[in-house]
Amino acid sequence: MRVTIKDIAKMADVSPSAVSLVLNDRPCRVSEEKKATIKRIAKEYNYAANQIARSLVTRKSKTIGLLIPDIENIFFSSLAKHIEERCRQKGYMLIIVNSDNKYKHDLELLELLKSRSIDGLFLIPSDESYENNTELINQLRNLDNAKFPYVMIDRIFSEHPCNKVWFDNEEGANLAVSHLLESGHQKIACIANSSDSLNGKSRLTGYYRAMEKYNCEINPEFVIEGDYRMDSGFRAGKKLLNQDISAVFVTNDMMALGLLKAVYEKNMQVPNDISIISYDNTINSYIFGVELTAIEQDVCSLSNHAVRLLFSQLEKENKIPEEICLIPKLIKNTSVLTVRQ
Numbered sequence: 541m542r543v544t545i546k547d548i549a550k551m552a553d554v555s556p557s558a559v560s561l562v563l564n565d566r567p568c569r570v571s572e573e574k575k576a577t578i579k580r581i582a583k584e585y586n587y588a589a590n591q592i593a594r595s596l597v598t599r600k601s602k603t604i605g606l607l608i609p610d611i612e613n614i615f616f617s618s619l620a621k622h623i624e625e626r627c628r629q630k631g632y633m634l635i636i637v638n639s640d641n642k643y644k645h646d647l648e649l650l651e652l653l654k655s656r657s658i659d660g661l662f663l664i665p666s667d668e669s670y671e672n673n674t675e676l677i678n679q680l681r682n683l684d685n686a687k688f689p690y691v692m693i694d695r696i697f698s699e700h701p702c703n704k705v706w707f708d709n710e711e712g713a714n715l716a717v718s719h720l721l722e723s724g725h726q727k728i729a730c731i732a733n734s735s736d737s738l739n740g741k742s743r744l745t746g747y748y749r750a751m752e753k754y755n756c757e758i759n760p761e762f763v764i765e766g767d768y769r770m771d772s773g774f775r776a777g778k779k780l781l782n783q784d785i786s787a788v789f790v791t792n793d794m795m796a797l798g799l800l801k802a803v804y805e806k807n808m809q810v811p812n813d814i815s816i817i818s819y820d821n822t823i824n825s826y827i828f829g830v831e832l833t834a835i836e837q838d839v840c841s842l843s844n845h846a847v848r849l850l851f852s853q854l855e856k857e858n859k860i861p862e863e864i865c866l867i868p869k870l871i872k873n874t875s876v877l878t879v880r881q
């Protein structure tokens with residue numbers, strides 16, 4: 541028999557609100573004997589709290605929202621997996637929603653999540669949000685006013701003070717391209733992200749910074765813009781592989797998959813015909829014949845910091861937002877050939 545709070549109240553001869561407060565370990569004027577009776581009856585009838593009803597009393601839904609831009613991208617699905625595990629360990633459910641990298645979906649999904657009475661939010665905005673994020677920033681300011689904890693992850697708005705954790709994108713790109721230059725490459729192409737996103741711009745800046753540091757000529761024909769998706773990497777690869785280049789820096793793994801498809805279609809070999817460095821380090825267990833050298837953004841560390849920031853505000857009322865910029869790592873594998881000058 542499925543019992544409700546009202547049934548337990550009748551059996552214990554107390555009010556339903558007393559039962560709810562006792563079962564939620566909230567302060568209440570109920571004798572220890574009655575508390576024990578209430579808990580015994582709840583256990584005996586295997587009472588499962590209706591979380592929505594519980595949230596009416598505690599005003600906590602024990603639910604967190606996670607808004608990601610591309611659930612098909614292994615970087616985001618892996619990040620979501622790590623965040624979900626940590627929220628579950630803290631007794632919270634995670635609702636994961638996908639904007640498909642569209643700004644209008646950022647806005648709609650944020651409203652939908654708030655309507656589900658979530659207790660906090662992790663947000664990775666779409667690339668489109670960097671074109672004009674005024675409305676999204678206003679929505680975030682409303683969350684601030686409502687003392688509603690949220691953390692921006694991986695893609696941040698520099699001009700908006702809030703809890704943030706991300707990797708230094710310019711340094712990541714500098715590490716990648718410096719490795720190609722130190723391996724003897726001079727004619728280095730870049731498949732960049734065409735959006736106005738901070739990540740995209742910073743990685744392209746890192747490419748230029750490394751090339752200039754090594755006094756290496758930059759050919760504008762060697763910089764092709766993509767959209768972080770596989771097909772744009774394939775199209776960029778078809779253009780670049782007809783050029784006189786020896787290496788390509790790709791600014792994310794999904795586009796690197798597209799580049800590899802173009803390499804194989806031209807019966808070229810990595811690294812003997814073309815060297816490649818990618819970004820994210822998430823696809824090596826899914827590809828064959830080569831292990832990509834890549835810049836790694838450790839999603840475990842990203843999720844640990846993000847969860848710590850959110851729960852320090854959720855549980856300890858920590859008001860001061862914290863900004864954490866992490867340093868990515870260069871993971872050397874077999875996709876870069878050392879060439880003699």
Ligand code: RIB
Binds near residue numbers: 768791793794819
């Ligand atoms: O692969 C998707 C890219 O966009 C990642 O590099 C991550 O940084 C995200 O911003």
